[in-house]
Amino acid sequence: MYALYYSPGAASLVVHWLLIELDQPHELRLTDIDSGAHKRADYLALNPAGRIPTLLVDGQPLHETCGLLLLLGDRHPESGFAPAPHDPRRGAYYQWMLYLANAVQSPLRLWWYPGDVVGADPDAVRASVRERVEAAWQHIDAHLAAHGPYLLGEGPGIADFYLTMLMRWTRNMPRPGHDWPHLGELARRMKARPSFRTLYQREGLSEWA
Ligand SMILES: N[C@@H](CCC(=O)N[C@@H](CS)C(=O)NCC(=O)O)C(=O)O
The missing domain is CATH 1.20.1050.10 (Glutathione S-transferase Yfyf (Class Pi); Chain A, domain 2)
Structure with missing residues (x-):
């Protein structure tokens, strides 16, 4: 199960888009940058840099957009969106x-x-x-x-x-x-x-x- 801390249009957008494409159940947790929600103590406990996004993967908070995308590609190989380890691509x-x-x-x-x-x-x-x-x-x-x-x-x-x-x-x-x-x-x-x-x-x- 995934939960995505997102702010509209921020780097969370591509993680959100991929979760929709992968048809994976996920909860969206609005963390609006404009209102400073990403600097509140509860969010900093998950992401000490106070950056968006954070993705909870089976309860584990993970960040860095590129890394999250790579992880989702590996966890859902059936999508065909990420070449397998021995694929020439x-x-x-x-x-x-x-x-x-x-x-x-x-x-x-x-x-x-x-x-x-x-x-x-x-x-x-x-x-x-x-x-x-x-x-x-x-x-x-x-x-x-x-x-x-x-x-x-x-x-x-x-x-x-x-x-x-x-x-x-x-x-x-x-x-x-x-x-x-x-x-x-x-x-x-x-x-x-x-x-x-x-x-x-x-x-x-x-x-x-
Ligand atoms: N390297 C991070 C950068 C994330 C990042 O800079 N996010 C921006 C939104 S697109 C953010 O959190 N901005 C608010 C801030 O830095 O205070 C990643 O790829 O996830």
């Missing part, structure tokens, strides 16, 4: 998951929290984020052009759900991820999944529908 799967975490999610955090770089000029931090993330989009788009339409080729997988959430986050940046042609096509396909509509309804989202 396993290496590329790990590669893209870690690339998305390090080259996209990590810098993107600084777009909203430039103050994490103590003493730096927020505009300079954001300019650097923009440069790094656009370079990543360029890299991924070239890969999709050659090997798409999804990150591992023919069918959608966990890395594509993750990539779609990260593109969503850039929707109001000067050049959003979906502006790259192959990324845009991947986003269109992923957003057409019925689970995406369910996710939006459950999180009360409307932007980038």
Whole structure:
């Protein structure tokens, strides 16, 4: 049994989306960032960094979005969303998951929290984020052009759900991820999944529908 501590549109979104896709029973526990719920003592006891998401897996609190996605892929192999350990695509799967975490999610955090770089000029931090993330989009788009339409080729997988959430986050940046042609096509396909509509309804989202 799973319980997800989430805030609408935050990094919890992709974990929530995957739980819907996997058709796994789960409880949603709203932990609204805007109201500071993620800094309350009860939540800090589960996630000392006070970050969203936390996933309770059979009662054990776990965090780090990329790790949660990898775990869900392993726990539910019947979905076909994660190549098995000896599948030749396993290496590329790990590669893209870690690339998305390090080259996209990590810098993107600084777009909203430039103050994490103590003493730096927020505009300079954001300019650097923009440069790094656009370079990543360029890299991924070239890969999709050659090997798409999804990150591992023919069918959608966990890395594509993750990539779609990260593109969503850039929707109001000067050049959003979906502006790259192959990324845009991947986003269109992923957003057409019925689970995406369910996710939006459950999180009360409307932007980038
Ligand atoms: N490395 C963490 C980062 C999580 C993260 O930065 N979450 C954001 C929401 S998208 C958050 O908790 N923001 C509130 C805060 O840092 O105060 C992960 O991948 O789960």
